[in-house]
Amino acid sequence: MTDHAASALLDIARRIATTVGETALEERRRGIAVEATKSSPVDVVTAVDRETEARIRAMLLDARPDDGIFGEEDETHVGTSGLNWVVDPVDGTVNLLYDIPAWAVSIAVVDGPPDPLHWHALAGVVVNPVTGEVFEAARGGGARLGARELRVNDDVELPKALIGTGFGYAAERRRTQAEVLLQVLPRVRDIRRIGSAALDLSAIAAGRLDGFYERGLNPWDHAAGALIVREAGGRVGGAGGAPESADLLVAGGPSVYDELLALVVEAGAAAG
Template sequence: MPNDELIDLARDIAVRAGELAHRRRVEGVEIADHKSSPVDVVTLADRETENLIRSLIADARPDDGFLGEEGGAEQGSSGLTWVVDPIDGTVNYLYGIPSWAVSIAVVEGDPDPLTWRALAGCVTNPVTGEIYTATDAGGAFSGNQQLRVVEPVSLAQALIGTGFGYAAEVRREQGRVVAGLLPLVRDIRRFGAASLDLCAVATGRLNGYFESGLKPWDHAAAALIAREAGAVVTGRDGAPADHAFLLAAPRELASTLERALADLAV
């Protein structure tokens, strides 16, 4: 299937899933479980939304694999895998903060950020109605508007996004890094949804973004969107972005920001 057809399917499913999640949010959020810590929650809507996405993909593409935040992995035979976060920013969703997203990507190869090739990705914020899409070598878009990262700025003029883990000891170290970085940049933003942070780099709402501890579904779609908008998306020392580290920014700023974070021993 050509990438254009994959992105059309991803967008259609993301919009339908977003409508369901938004409807459940209006009705009232119910916590179903906790994951890595007592503050890392799963809602019933997370599970219901992922089940809808999985079923729609299976109907359209029965031979493809699936990797979802809530339901785990299912191997396919086509060489393609759909990597899904049904509600990225669940704590925002729980509190009614309008910064959460449905994220759907299609990747080629093993569902591992170190080796996969992302073919298509869609991130949608159902509250604002914003829909971000990208295809490999096909550009990134918000609706019909093509996205390009903003002109490079110095580190001192850069608005930088980041996020924090759920474990207290991890957050303590991440807070130390942010405290060291804050005097070096324009300011820091923490919106609470990695997929939207990466899309913010693509749109120019952020100059750069970094985070450690991301899962594959957190960035599979949005990293492609940021990259296709002209950002460098990288792990440490030029390696692919993965659980250990992800940084996204225009090339000149990416190098400067990475050096600053290395000095802070990220």
């Protein structure tokens, strides 16, 4: 696919993400409540999640009727073009529920199946509707925050690195992740838990974090953010040289990536 084609896909992603983000923010300001739960009683869904994904799907099908759509809240739409849109209508639903201004609309388009082990990301957008920030990247075209070109921090040693992470919703996994954190925290500058993997990854691209790790992420959590990190000069992957997946995602600038990956694997981040 040409750079021009990837740029055109990015334009579609940006237009849809910013449009539905504005509507979601208006709905949040009117007030929301938990509508359902998913994997556990604390893994919540709101009407904003479902309505936002429905809007994204309708707009994508209008713009790209032959493409597939893989999202968090609805069944996969199988396309015929070989391209798939990977959609998280609200990444950070608990933040949305509590009115914490750190939730995002994340839209990526990938060449191949909606599986990070086998796809090639072409374009991605992460929009924080509360701040109005739009993080974006097209393959081979760099990463931007609005008009500003992004570049990861690449002069940081791990002991001075600010690292983001996240936690799953199942109690036993949270216990394991806390045990990993006990081993990671003394070896880095500090830890941040923002509550949105898409924003964590975008923060690495913008130099607001030096690295990030988490086990248990879904493809829609990182499809756009991982591309944004890579296009900002960072690295993203999993244990043993594998691509990022639910087993483990580690991201960071080149100066911290290898050490951070080794540290979290040694601490058991990929084991439970």
